[in-house]
Amino acid sequence: MPSADTRQEFAPPHTPGMLRALVMALVAHAALVAVLAIGVAWKRELPPATVEAELWSTIPQEAAPPPPPEEPPEPAVEPEPVPKPTPTPPPPAVKPAEQEAPSKADIALAKEKERRIAEEKQKELQAQKAEARKAQEKRELEKQAQEKAAKEKQDKARAQLREKEQLEKEKLAKEKAAREAKEKADKAKLADAAKLKAQKAAKEDAKRTEELRQQQIARMTGLAGASGSGAPSSTGTAAKSSGPGANYSGRIQAAVKPNITFTDTIVGNPKTEIEVSLSASGEILSKRVIKRSGNKAWDDAAENAIDKTRKLPLDDGKVWSPMIIVISPQTLVGP
Known part of the structure; x- marks a missing residue:
């Protein structure tokens, strides 16, 4: 709801010279009333006119000057005395004609x-008011035109700003979509690489397993009366030993022992047995605790040591998988 100040702002301005016009109108009406009052009083009462006049039989005249003397002047002759004129009585005073009273027609004309x-x-x-009203309407129209132009300019600026923001949003959305697509493609490549690596490792494991199976078949084939390749004190009947070498356990111990971290005081010699599965290159693919020592801290240290080792040495190019590794504070026994 508009306030009082807003209504006064849009109110029509005061007509210039309004007070002066009102004062002049009042003065004119007052003068008119005074003239009418004087005229009515003048018609009702006529002051008596007093006129005085004096009449003379003849009008006195002044004599002409004497002529200049040409000859010696003659002795002056005394003139006869002139009788004084007798004053005539003044004529009767004539009263001026009474001024005629104005007629009804004159009053009507006035x-x-x-x-x-x-x-x-x-x-x-009224013409002044109309001109003032037209000027006010013109000013209001000009003000409305200016406000409309300013509003259109502001709306145009807002539309341009919204369009710019929309373009920025679309640009950011495109960049985000491209980035997500690239990340997705990179993840797909990594997944494919990991899959290929796993397939390659599986093929190598299968190949190594097949080689071990063939070796076992060959050993089983030569059991009947074949001469062994083992040591002279060996009591086996196979053509050659099928287990790990004599020094392989020491190599496993040398690989795992540096990775054992245990600072607590321990009583006795707890043993933790962990079964590991190896790849054809000796990398540890998985581990499983098959027997715990009863000391949780030592079991955790043993598992962490296997995780840190990651890869075990080969036994003359051979891989023994699965393999059981026994880890204890005093001894590290192989499979």
């Missing part, structure tokens, strides 16, 4: 004249 003057003044006042 009123009509006054009415026309008042109408002309009223028309002039």
